[in-house]
Amino acid sequence: MRSITHALFATTATSLLLGTAEPTLLLTGALASQLPDVDTSRSIPGRILLPVSSWLEKRYPHRTITHSFLATGAIALVTLPVVIIASKLWQALILGYFCGWFADVFTKSGVAAFYPSAARLVIPGNPQLRLSTGSPAEYFVMAVLILVAIALLTINSNGGILRTFNSTLGIPSGAVEIVNSEGSQYLLMAQVYGRWAIAQQSVNEKFEVVRPLTQTDLLLKDSSGKRYRTGSSQNCQIIASRILIERSSPVRLQVQEMQLTEQVVAEVLAQYQNSMSERTYINGTLTVEDAEDLVVTTHADSFNTITLQHGREVGVVQLESASPAEVLSLLGDYYASGSLIIRTVEVL
Structure with missing residues (x-):
């Protein structure tokens, strides 16, 4: 499997499992995914770390010790001090390394995942469905990974899957959840769709969020400073059918x-x-x-x-x-x- 496929797989997994779009974490995962191939001097990491790859190449076959749970555990222990500085960076490092070799289980030769056991882990069982390096199937997998990565980065850049779900639906209780999680970091604006409780006229206006009042209601204010209880309870001045929360400025x-x-x-x-x-x-x-x-x-x-x-x-x-x-x-x-x-x- 090509190095870029390993990097894409690790980047996608890092973004998905850590719920992040942070470039440093994604880059850490992508770089760590290259390390398992240090067991051969023909690989990119092997050429960069030639003394290490030469030593490993003489003693261990390709896709054995460095492509195993044993190596992943060893890397996790050696890099454990990184947790003190940045726990997510350490998680991205270990996740990237794991993805780097685990992606090879889908190739025809598989990997010795349970080293020192010589048994090879190969998925799927049907040899005709396994990937070959540089094959059209690998390029198809690369294209899928790119699309998934773009979707995950877009979602995580906007606050994660839950926020995207709440923002899309605009349910008042979902808007309250967003305000609870982001109100201390950002000045939030609310695009409100609904009706005035007394006048029964429709509402389609943008307000500034003041704070949550209940699990279903928000306190909002207009440009003049006038405040309104907005949500789905009977005490609201604005009965909202949808509330879309937008970030304005850091606060x-x-x-x-x-x-x-x-x-x-x-x-x-x-x-x-x-x-x-x-x-x-x-x-x-x-x-x-x-x-x-x-x-x-x-x-x-x-x-x-x-x-x-x-x-x-x-x-x-x-x-x-x-x-x-x-x-x-x-x-x-x-x-x-x-x-x-x-x-x-x-x-x-």
Whole structure:
């Protein structure tokens, strides 16, 4: 079997089994696939590593010791320190070496996979179906491997099979899964198809993802900053039939937690003003003193980021992804106690 066929087989297997499109890992797998043929000086690795290939060639027949589970295990042990630096690199190395010799089991002579046993592993049992080096059948296998590799690289570049499946179908629960896995790394946009819950008009718009709310619902915002619960539950302002998630830009998250004990809300938030931006979201619960005159306006057609429950002498305010401007406008002059989590998304 040709060297390029070995490389294609190893590259495809590395991309499939490691779920990666990382060039370094794919190249490692492809290069490692050439090493089993170091047992002959006529091969490319044999010519490069001539002292090693000459020594092996004199002592072992071709496709025996280097084409075996024994050699694969030995390579895995010798290169084990690589795991400390990069575990996936080590996996690609071992996988590439294994694929390099295992591909030869489909040739007419097979390999001594169970060395030191002389028994040869040959697949399939029918000799007429086995590959010959340079035959049309090998070129057909190469073409299939190229197509499969291209498909795998495309899928893995877009986040893997599960993400591609979810993105294609656009099911709201699948969109939530994508946001859960990628929301801390990328600014995500959602193309939403569905209808407005109240107006019953169709929706075909793009929104920025704020965060997941449930397993089926997302909190999204439009260009003006207005937020909407979007998904399949009855509480949504947008009932979505499809939600397609797209990556926009890499981001860095900053999360700060604060405790308030009868403090003026505006004075506390002023301490964090320098780190706040248009993508700063505040979550938490505050007990507000002297809240008799505190009024929170609610909207049926959008998500209410601030809700209020009145008690005898205090008001309990619930914040869900509220902006600093909203919090300051409503609660800035009040004394409050409770805990807040400030999450800021910084676009890189």
